[in-house]
Amino acid sequence: xxTKNLILLLAVAASIASxxxxxxxxxPLISSFYLNGLTSLVDTVQSGDTLLVIWSLTDNESLKxxxxxxxxxxxxxxxxxxxxxxxxxxxxxxxxxSKTFDCTGRYTLLxxxxxxxxxxxxxxxxxxxxxxxxxxxxEEYAVELVVQ
Amino acid sequence: MGxxxxxxxxxxxxxxxxPLAHVRVEIHETEAQVLTDVKGYFIFAELTPGxxxxxxxxxxxxxxxxxxxxxxxxxxxxxxxxxMTAMHFNMHxxxxxxxxxxWEEKRSAQSVHVFSKDxxxxxxxxxxxxxxxxxxxxxxxxxxxxxxxxQIRAYSGxxxxxxxxxxxxEAQQWGSDHGLEIDASDVDRLEWIKxxxxxxxxxxxEGGVFIIPTPTVPSKKITVQAGSFYRSNNQAVGEHLAVxxxxxxxxxxxxASHTQFxxxxxxxxxxxxxxxxxxxxxxxxxxxxxxxxxIALTLGKLTQTGRVQFNQSVYTQExxxxxxxxxxxxxxxxxxxxxxxxxxxxxxSIRHLxxxxxxxxxxxxxxxxxxxxxxxxxxxxxxxxLREGFNPLPPDSLAHSLxxxxxxxxxxxxxxxxxxxxxVGGIAMERLxxxxxxxxxxxxxxxxxQGSLFFQSNVNGRHSDQLIVTYGMRLEYAxxxxxxxxxxxxxxxxxxxxxxxxxxxxTRHFFGWSANxxxxxxxxxxxxxxxxxxxxxxxxxxxxxxxxxxxxxxRHEVGDSQLKAENGFMLDLEWSVNREKSTWQVSPFMHYxxxxxxxxxxxxxxxxxxxxxxxxxxxxRVSISGVEANYSYWFNERNEVQVQAAAIYTYLWxxxxxxxxxxxxxxxxxxxxxxxxxxxxxxxxxxxxSVSTASQLRVDRNEKxxxxxxxxxxxxxxxxQWRGYAVECFLGGYNLQNRTVYNHTSNYRxxxxxxxxxxxQIQINLKF
Numbered sequence: 001x002x003t004k005n006l007i008l009l010l011a012v013a014a015s016i017a018s019x020x021x022x023x024x025x026x027x028p029l030i031s032s033f034y035l036n037g038l039t040s041l042v043d044t045v046q047s048g049d050t051l052l053v054i055w056s057l058t059d060n061e062s063l064k065x066x067x068x069x070x071x072x073x074x075x076x077x078x079x080x081x082x083x084x085x086x087x088x089x090x091x092x093x094x095x096x097x098s099k100t101f102d103c104t105g106r107y108t109l110l111x112x113x114x115x116x117x118x119x120x121x122x123x124x125x126x127x128x129x130x131x132x133x134x135x136x137x138x139e140e141y142a143v144e145l146v147v148q
Numbered sequence: 149m150g151x152x153x154x155x156x157x158x159x160x161x162x163x164x165x166x167p168l169a170h171v172r173v174e175i176h177e178t179e180a181q182v183l184t185d186v187k188g189y190f191i192f193a194e195l196t197p198g199x200x201x202x203x204x205x206x207x208x209x210x211x212x213x214x215x216x217x218x219x220x221x222x223x224x225x226x227x228x229x230x231x232m233t234a235m236h237f238n239m240h241x242x243x244x245x246x247x248x249x250x251w252e253e254k255r256s257a258q259s260v261h262v263f264s265k266d267x268x269x270x271x272x273x274x275x276x277x278x279x280x281x282x283x284x285x286x287x288x289x290x291x292x293x294x295x296x297x298x299q300i301r302a303y304s305g306x307x308x309x310x311x312x313x314x315x316x317x318e319a320q321q322w323g324s325d326h327g328l329e330i331d332a333s334d335v336d337r338l339e340w341i342k343x344x345x346x347x348x349x350x351x352x353x354e355g356g357v358f359i360i361p362t363p364t365v366p367s368k369k370i371t372v373q374a375g376s377f378y379r380s381n382n383q384a385v386g387e388h389l390a391v392x393x394x395x396x397x398x399x400x401x402x403x404a405s406h407t408q409f410x411x412x413x414x415x416x417x418x419x420x421x422x423x424x425x426x427x428x429x430x431x432x433x434x435x436x437x438x439x440x441x442x443i444a445l446t447l448g449k450l451t452q453t454g455r456v457q458f459n460q461s462v463y464t465q466e467x468x469x470x471x472x473x474x475x476x477x478x479x480x481x482x483x484x485x486x487x488x489x490x491x492x493x494x495x496x497s498i499r500h501l502x503x504x505x506x507x508x509x510x511x512x513x514x515x516x517x518x519x520x521x522x523x524x525x526x527x528x529x530x531x532x533x534l535r536e537g538f539n540p541l542p543p544d545s546l547a548h549s550l551x552x553x554x555x556x557x558x559x560x561x562x563x564x565x566x567x568x569x570x571x572v573g574g575i576a577m578e579r580l581x582x583x584x585x586x587x588x589x590x591x592x593x594x595x596x597x598q599g600s601l602f603f604q605s606n607v608n609g610r611h612s613d614q615l616i617v618t619y620g621m622r623l624e625y626a627x628x629x630x631x632x633x634x635x636x637x638x639x640x641x642x643x644x645x646x647x648x649x650x651x652x653x654x655t656r657h658f659f660g661w662s663a664n665x666x667x668x669x670x671x672x673x674x675x676x677x678x679x680x681x682x683x684x685x686x687x688x689x690x691x692x693x694x695x696x697x698x699x700x701x702x703r704h705e706v707g708d709s710q711l712k713a714e715n716g717f718m719l720d721l722e723w724s725v726n727r728e729k730s731t732w733q734v735s736p737f738m739h740y741x742x743x744x745x746x747x748x749x750x751x752x753x754x755x756x757x758x759x760x761x762x763x764x765x766x767x768x769r770v771s772i773s774g775v776e777a778n779y780s781y782w783f784n785e786r787n788e789v790q791v792q793a794a795a796i797y798t799y800l801w802x803x804x805x806x807x808x809x810x811x812x813x814x815x816x817x818x819x820x821x822x823x824x825x826x827x828x829x830x831x832x833x834x835x836x837x838s839v840s841t842a843s844q845l846r847v848d849r850n851e852k853x854x855x856x857x858x859x860x861x862x863x864x865x866x867x868x869q870w871r872g873y874a875v876e877c878f879l880g881g882y883n884l885q886n887r888t889v890y891n892h893t894s895n896y897r898x899x900x901x902x903x904x905x906x907x908x909q910i911q912i913n914l915k916f
Contacts, residue, residue: 022803022804022805023802023803023804023805023849025803025805025849027850064751064752065751065752065753067753071758094535094538094641096538096757098757100752100753100755129753129761131749131750131751131752131753131761132751133751134749134751134803134849135748135749135750135751135761135849135850136749136849136850137749137761137850
């Protein structure tokens with residue numbers, strides 16, 4: 001009788017546990033990134049250049065928003081890994097940029113054209129971030145631009 | 149001419165029936181104290197007729213308490229004979245009364261945990277919250293060393309009230325990175341009411357309440373306490389001095405303390421900010437040095453019917469904030485700057501003033517207590533001026549000035565009943581005023597008003613004195629008014645594109661109630677408690693109005709001005725057993741909130757420069773449950789083993805995820821050994837503790853999971869008497885293996901920064 005009661009208790013507990021829902025907590029993924037058709041993490045460009053940025057996002061349920069931003073990198077900070085020796089100079093000129101993109105679905109391909117100001121020189125980062133409709137944030141993707 | 153009465157008595161040893169000298173007899177209501185003479189006699193000569201609650205304390209004996217009724221007749225006299233029982237082992241103080249409601253733990257459905265000065269002082273950490281965090285059910289949400297706020301179970305910030313000098317401590321508790329502006333070295337005693345305490349202490353006591361009682365009347369004409377400590381990891385040095393006096397009916401106390409600490413050292417080589425990776429040179433957490441000062445003054449007068457006293461305290465703190473926790477760091481920022489003690493940008497400067505007048509008196513069969521207080525909390529966050537986006541360079545380093553003033557008044561009436569029952573009624577009022585400043589924006593200017601009426605009864609059961617029933621209710625009102633603020637958005641260098649409204653003129657009113665019903669039942673060595681309460685809390689100003697980048701939490705936080713008041717049901721249980729050689733206690737709890745307010749990750753990015761992802765305050769149904777357990781066993785007079793454990797499970801009903809900062813399950817095993825007792829004047833105790841923390845895999849969205857850990861701590865405590873001084877020397881070692889330990893409830897967890905490594909602490913205290 002005791003064994004039966006225990007089995008019943010475990011069955012009730014398992015039923016309750018199965019009723020507890022777990023929301024999507026899986027982060028989206030920046031699955032590809034191309035800068036002027038290249039995939040390298042460091043690119044050398046000229047001031048005044050036009051850059052075509054293309055990237056794709058995937059999610060297990062539904063994407064919501066992505067942001068592309070350009071920020072100075074002359075402070076020496078890195079993304080994903082520690083910065084190299086190159087990023088220890090003082091930039092000349094200001095270049096800051098941010099654009100938000102609305103997305104839907106499990107997969108999206110986004111593109112954007114950036115114009116490098118013709119008055120700047122130094123190190124910048126192009127950074128991509130994304131969230132899905134639940135607010136899960138993707139690991140960012142960044143490339144370093146050496147503007148000459 | 150008033151009617152005066154006398155109360156005298158005799159205290160004897162229960163087993164030998166011999167008189168006991170030097171027993172401290174304290175009338176709770178008036179805080180008047182006397183010591184028994186060599187024949188065991190004591191006397192209170194000038195009392196007003198009424199019902200008093202009297203405590204008897206003597207080292208090595210179980211504390212006793214009695215209710216004494218002195219009839220309102222001319223020259224009436226009350227007498228009492230007390231037998232005190234010797235304790236075989238040194239147990240924690242078990243007689244507890246909280247202040248505002250004058251409640252007794254032995255006659256309440258809620259349990260109260262008392263921290264003595266030693267228990268607070270002899271712990272790892274600088275802040276008060278860190279020093280309490282080794283207790284099951286309490287954690288510290290910390291921002292490095294020196295800044296931390298207590299977390300009771302899963303509740304922190306505005307869900308834990310802290311009462312000092314009889315009023316609620318009001319500070320900038322909305323930020324998870326903001327510490328509690330109370331000096332740990334000046335806390336002689338702290339009481340923690342476990343579980344919901346809304347009825348007696350208001351909406352902010354939803355998760356529990358910490359009470360720092362007003363300084364007691366010194367038992368001698370002059371008392372002096374002095375102490376000093378040193379911590380090796382961050383080279384922290386602290387000193388404190390307190391002098392008390394008691395002359396006829398006047399008494400007072402003045403205390404001062406100073407603590408300073410250098411940059412902490414961690415077992416880590418890099419950290420991550422907004423997913424950018426920075427090196428950590430030599431494991432030194434640059435710019436985490438700081439200093440804090442605290443001065444407190446109490447002056448009081450004992451009257452024939454009670455007492456009146458004035459308390460004034462000033463707390464200041466200046467501390468560097470690690471570059472990764474505030475603002476965007478550069479690699480240069482985290483390099484060794486050649487000094488571990490300097491405080492650079494970003495830094496925080498805090499000043500907290502507190503002025504309180506307490507009045508307590510008997511009136512016929514009623515006991516009356518009133519507290520009136522003013523607090524001025526000014527928090528300034530200074531960040532090196534940095535051009536963000538197209539914004540112009542800030543004119544100075546003052547990013548945020550958060551200036552909060554509060555005025556509070558509360559009054560409590562209590563009626564003692566002859567068989568130990570009590571009834572308490574009260575009223576509390578508060579006004580808040582917040583003024584912002586600085587070049588950045590987070591919280592608008594706002595004002596707020598709160599008022600409440602409450603009662604609580606504590607009665608014996610009909611058929612048994614072993615059964616105590618507690619019930620009560622509180623009606624509460626709150627309103628908030630925010631001021632509009634428009635923030636210029638630059639679309640090009642020095643070119644304002646538009647004004648973004650960050651706050652609007654708004655008024656919100658809230659009205660609600662909380663209640664509790666519980667029982668305490670004692671059968672032989674077993675004590676059972678349960679308390680069912682309805683919790684209610686008005687949203688805080690930050691939850692309604694915040695709108696800005698909170699650098700301390702790395703995100704753009706947005707309030708919701710349409711939030712409803714938070715309410716839920718909380719069931720707290722406790723079963724404790726006290727045997728001759730062992731004690732154990734189990735405290736399970738189950739809480740359910742219909743609309744719990746929390747910060748939720750939003751599927752959008754901030755439009756502010758470097759704003760990151762938006763997190764907005766919202767409601768959800770939430771379940772919080774867990775258990776705390778404590779077992780102590782005394783093998784003999786010299787050896788004690790203590791096992792403690794705590795676990796919490798939080799569940800957000802809409803997402804199935806956990807609440808942020810949910811502490812992982814943890815446990816500790818402690819062996820204490822008393823080595824020597826020399827001429828009954830000196831004792832040396834050692835302890836060895838293993839602290840284990842499980843990994844935390846149930847996390848909120850975008851919150852990091854945290855691996856488990858195990859560390860060894862050890863301590864030596866020498867107590868004794870030297871030329872009339874009570875001396876205590878403490879030597880403690882923490883994380884003796886210097887292991888890399890991540891703290892899930894630390895703001896540094898997000899940066900992949902572990903807790904400070906091995907740390908030695910030396911402390912000396914003198915008292916006479």
